[in-house]
Amino acid sequence: MKAYVKKDVCIGCGACTVIADHIFEIGEDGLAETKVEIRDGANNGSIPEEEIENTKDAAEGCPVSAIEIEE
Numbered sequence: 477m478k479a480y481v482k483k484d485v486c487i488g489c490g491a492c493t494v495i496a497d498h499i500f501e502i503g504e505d506g507l508a509e510t511k512v513e514i515r516d517g518a519n520n521g522s523i524p525e526e527e528i529e530n531t532k533d534a535a536e537g538c539p540v541s542a543i544e545i546e547e
Contacts, residue, residue: 477523478546479531481508486542492534499523499531500543508542 479499486507492500503509515521523531535543
């Protein structure tokens, strides 16, 4: 599973960083993004199995539906 933040939709509220802090962070632009170690990690950008539920919860909790999940 992979997760992406749609920057053109994100409002930078930070809800995803609270729910899935190992996956998302607020970037220099003030918007959420997938952490570098997830994007460029050894597992080809896949979310670690132990973080899948939190990542799905973050996507569901995003007030503007800015998180896209690819199964």
